[in-house]
Amino acid sequence: MKIIIVGCGKVGLTLTEQLNNEGHDITVIDKDGSKLRSVTDNIDVMGVEGNGAIYQVQMEAGIKETDLLIATTNSDELNMLCCLIAKKAGNCHTIARIRNPEYANEVQYIREELNLSMAINPELAAATEIARLLKFPSVIKIDAFAKGRVELMKFIIPDNSVLDNMQVYEVGPRLHCSILICAVERGADVIIPGGNFRLQKGDKISFVASSSQASEFFRQVGISNTTVRTAMLVGGGKISYYLAKMLEDTGIKIKIIEQDLARCHELSELLPKAMIIHGDGSDQQLLMEEGITQTESFAALTGFDEENIMLSLYAASVSKAKLVTKINRIAFENIIQQMNLGSIIYPKMITADGIIRYVRAMQNSMGSNVETLYKIVQNKAEALEFRVGKDAPLIGIPLEKLSFKDNLLIACINRGGQIITPRGKDTIEPGDTVIVVTTHSGLKDLKDVLK
Structure with a gap:
């Protein structure tokens, strides 16, 4: 896809790196020539020096052939103007960074009136993540899926824990809770564990569960997890x-x-x-x-x-x-x-995750769509939520009969609000949302999970 990014600040640079790594054709616009040269010298992207809200500058950047313009300058008003001009000049998708709290209650109106595809607010997104963490203080990271019904949580196995030396397949039956351990960080290694993988104290483990099951899991392993006061x-x-x-x-x-x-x-x-x-x-x-x-x-x-x-x-x-x-x-x-x-x-990483999710959703091809995306485990793995359409592949086939890529796990199936921890006999059906955890980057479609 051809993407224009206006602004070479922290968010703009992070997006440029990540979207370039995913193989998109990126052009960056910035008024600061030295900043622009620094980006184009280090990343294989095009640069255009100038004000991104000027029609002629956007034309020079190729707005007519562009699929998406992302405006991430420090000025909310400039970002909105960039998107408005891009919509008129190139009729492309547009994303604006809008950070001012005064606009927070009017974002829906602004989106509709300016025909924005998405409005992003890094500080609001970061605050939302912190608020979730204060409700589960034992957890070091929480990502929400299925409109908050399912959460991906990360915590460190403490000394003398019941989990120390336990195999992954034993966790559910022995602790009487329905969770799925989907990633383990041990030193510099990131592992998508199989059932026979043995946990150790000091491991950072990421698991998928509903809020109630997560609470039960923490109770069973003896970790106090009451909301802070x-x-x-x-x-x-x-x-x-x-x-x-x-x-x-x-x-x-x-x-x-x-x-x-x-x-x-x-x-x-x-x-x-x-x-x-x-x-x-x-x-x-x-x-x-x-x-x-x-x-x-x-x-x-x-x-x-x-x-x-x-x-x-x-x-x-x-x-x-x-x-x-x-x-x-x-x-x-x-x-x-x-x-x-x-x-x-990392506010800019939270923002980048949201935009990359949108970009991948734009590219979906065969009846499934990226609903949610998080970079997890120091950016070495991804957790994605796909919505399954009626034409998607894999439908109705038991998971045990499918040939999945290595280092990939089907972590959860949400079927109309019913949260299913997948087993071999379970199937994926139209209308489900499916959470996939993998060390493979760039999955855009549910069919990409297969070898």
Whole structure:
């Protein structure tokens, strides 16, 4: 597919890399010539210097032959204008990044009026993920499928766990819960386990289950998983605002520490149920006075990765809080993963996942469609949800008779709200949504799961 990306910021660069890796023909537009050269020198894409909202610049980038334009500049208004012009000039699909909370309640109206295919808000998406994590504090990552009925959860097997040395096929029968372990991280290795795979303490395991089955699983393995009651957020940016707004009716007591006095006043008006503290979040004495040792969750959400990392390491040293760390740049990811930073949130990766899901759905060919997509396990594996059409292959054939690719697992079947943990005799039927976990990148259609 031919795709134009307007804006070479963090989200634009991440999208350029990932969509280029998936074999698309990418053209990047940016006003900053040095940024543009940096992208085109490192990635095999075309670059056009100029304002992406100018008709002539879009024409130079090839808007007439373009399938999709994605506008990811720092200005919401510029992004919307880019999409409006692209729609008129090239009649292509359009995606705009719209981040301002003032637009949050009007996104549906904006989408319809500007005929946008999709509006993305990285901060809102990140806040949604953090809110899910605070409800399951023992989990380090949660991804939702089947409109929230099914979740893919990741946690670390602790010392002296009943799971240590247990084989995967034994987990369901011995713990009396219907979950499916679909990925295991052991050191630098990522494994899609078979039934005979033996788990070990320290493994990071990802499993698929409904919320109720997940709760039962954690109860059986002796892990306390009650929702946190207090949350301390350092940094009063958009993510903290959206998160506090989501949690204000849950009974969780929110405390936000922000250095900018004007922003504190603004947050006090917007979030009457939250406690807003004016101060430097990296001041250890302030953190102690505000109760960091007693808080049940701590989220480092400033605009600086290094500060967020240091804050989370400090919180881990003085408390037993559920930790959430926001990271914007992904340099040194292997080192970051080895630190005790709790759940690491990458807003730009969450955004990229949503857009890549949409791009793959545009390409679907034989009656199945990518509904949901998450990069999991340090981007080394994918979890995808396909909606099965009446013309899809595989229909009605028992799973045990199908020849699936290696390192691929059918993790769940959702049939009209009934969640099925697949066994060999189960079949895939029209109208189902099917969750697939695999280390193969680029699956666009359900038929791609077969050898």
